[in-house]
Amino acid sequence: MSLQSVQEPRSESPLSRERIVATAVELLDAQGLDGLTMRRLADRLGSGVMSLYWHVDNKEDVFDLALDSVLEYRGPPQIVASQDWRGEVVHMLEDWRASMLRHPWSASLLPRRALGPNILSRLELLSKTLSRAGVADADLNVAIWSLWNYVMGATITRANFDLSDDGGAATQQRLARLSERYPRIERSRLLLDNDWDGAFRKGLGFLLDGLAPRQ
Structure with missing residues (x-):
């Protein structure tokens, strides 16, 4: 599964890619790179590990998504035409x-x-x-x-x-x-x-x- 948005399979799970990524960022902030495992991520989400794979490919995919999520740039508070x-x-x-x-x-x-x-x-x-x-x-x-x-x-x-x-x-x-x-x-x-x-x-x-x- 790539970083690009794709249609997700239907599931009875309340999980979503967005929730997984947000929780992964919290786990990384608290425990660093070595602290992120799929088991710990699933535990934080109150889910089974296999349920995560309806939304992400693997831990590497989670790393990619978490990293990109914290690097979003929304621009200056006021967007004005500027020569500066x-x-x-x-x-x-x-x-x-x-x-x-x-x-x-x-x-x-x-x-x-x-x-x-x-x-x-x-x-x-x-x-x-x-x-x-x-x-x-x-x-x-x-x-x-x-x-x-x-x-x-x-x-x-x-x-x-x-x-x-x-x-x-x-x-x-x-x-x-x-x-x-x-x-x-x-x-x-x-x-x-x-x-x-x-x-x-x-x-x-x-x-x-x-x-x-x-x-």
């Missing part, structure tokens, strides 16, 4: 990052799954916006992959960087003792900088400066 291509791109990519941070399993799952309609729609909209901004067709793939890599790298780093305030302070003190070897890192207090959102937006600005068509 940078603002549109920033909103698109900040929303993408925020969606994955709400569901941290998605960042590690995305690179190894088939791309579903929601992520493909994001990429299509990104492509149209960059083209409208004047990015040449010959540069479009590089531009999109550069932005993809930036979002994925920033998201995975944020989701996995688990340094407490005390741990950061201890590491910073250690760097202070090694300041002759690592002077710039120590001076910038790199490991105490927790402005993840600000760093993401500023770094994205650097990338967009490079993508802006040269006059």
